[in-house]
Each structure stands twice: as C-alpha cells, then as structure tokens.
Amino acid sequence: MSVIRKGTLEDASNIFELYKKVSSIYPDNLAQQIDEVNFSYIQAEIKNAQLHGLVLLMFNDGKLIGFVKAYTSEFRRKAHVLTNATMMMDPTAVGQGFGTQLLEAYLDELQKSLRHIRVMELLPYDLNVKGIRLYERMGFVLTATLPNKIRYLNGTFGDQLLMNWINPSFCDQVLLQYYQYLKTLNNVET
Numbered sequence: 657m658s659v660i661r662k663g664t665l666e667d668a669s670n671i672f673e674l675y676k677k678v679s680s681i682y683p684d685n686l687a688q689q690i691d692e693v694n695f696s697y698i699q700a701e702i703k704n705a706q707l708h709g710l711v712l713l714m715f716n717d718g719k720l721i722g723f724v725k726a727y728t729s730e731f732r733r734k735a736h737v738l739t740n741a742t743m744m745m746d747p748t749a750v751g752q753g754f755g756t757q758l759l760e761a762y763l764d765e766l767q768k769s770l771r772h773i774r775v776m777e778l779l780p781y782d783l784n785v786k787g788i789r790l791y792e793r794m795g796f797v798l799t800a801t802l803p804n805k806i807r808y809l810n811g812t813f814g815d816q817l818l819m820n821w822i823n824p825s826f827c828d829q830v831l832l833q834y835y836q837y838l839k840t841l842n843n844v845e846t
Contacts, residue, residue: 658754660761663711663723668698670720671713674744681747684808685784701725701742707841709738710765714758721749722758726776730842732835736774736826738766743778743787750786759794767825772834774826781806782815796821 663671672695679690686693702725705711709727713720726741728734745755766773778796780787792798796819805816 658714658716658721658757660712660714660758663702663705663713663725665699665702667713667720667723668695668702671702671723672698674720674723674746677746678744682784684806684814685781685787687806689809701740704740708735709740710762710770712758712762712765714754714761716749716754719746721746722754724758724762728773730838732838735834735838736772736831738770738773738776739779741776741778755787755790756793759790763794763821766823771823771825771827772831773823774831776821776823778817778819778821780817780819782817783808788817788819791819791821794821 672693675686675693675698676690679686679693683689702711704727705725707727708730709725711723711725714722722743722745724741724743726738728736728738743755743759745758749755763776766776776796778791780791782788798817799820800818802816802818804813806814808814
C-alpha cells in the first residue's frame, strides 16, 4: 500500500539513501554527481522546501520510493514561480504508476495550499526521457531548450529543458499575502 505525505527533516537520511540509489542507476539525470550531494545538502533542500515550497514523499509498504520538492525564490518578484525542483523515484518503482500518483498529489496540493504559485518549472536533462514524458502527461509544457547545459559522465554535452505548469488555482491576493510572509521571514521593513 502506498502513502504520500509531507516531508520533514527527519526524512533526510532516507532521501539521501534514495539519491545514492538513483544516482547509481541514472547518474546523468541528476544535476550533481553523487559525491557532491551530502546530508547537509539534503537537509538544506528540505528546509528551503518547508519555508518556501513543498516536499512530498511517497512510501510503498513502509519504504521510501519517491519524493518531489520545489521552492520559490526568497525574493518577492520571483515568489510566484516554484523552481529548484527535484523529483526522484526508486528505480524499482518506475513504470508502476507511482511517479504519476506522486506528481499528481504534488500538483493537487499546490492548487489547494500554495495558491500564490502561478508557475511551477522543471529543468530536466534531455536523457531523462521517462521523466519528460511524465511531465508532459501531467500538463507541463516545454517552453525552452537550453543547449549544452550539462556535461554527462561520458564527456558529451546535453540539453536542459525548461518545462512549465500553470497553476489554475493561482490567486493574486494570496500572492500578496505571501509577500508579507517573505518580508517577515527576511526581516524586511515595510
């Protein structure tokens, strides 16, 4: 049985293990090489997602099989864009519909709880064909191709894609409230 829930700092070690597992099979799908990812990095990403976005985890039979996180800029002019996204699935869970369930739950939660988000952007690399197909099925639209943006482990260069999803529940008034939250968080005087 699968369960989806919000992630916390207590999940950092499980997420780190998932990073290691995924990178051993799909090393070119990640922006970093696995030796560039450490426990502190995972914790910082979770904290950023808790403060400025959302992190969801998916478990199957009690085991972490996937997660997705993204967060906005701390600057108000970009606070309507959810970026810095990572979606990762355990390779043994790929092709069973879990990724679709997880991303669907994520987008549903954005529409309910993060109505200040107008755009969610993903930046997959061209080798991540399965991920790109999933994103397209979920309504993400290719808006740009950035040539030679990543150097793969074999020495070749690949393209990074910019894919956007528009939140149909976006509310400008909620965005203005989020600005106030950011001012408080960043100790900016009004």
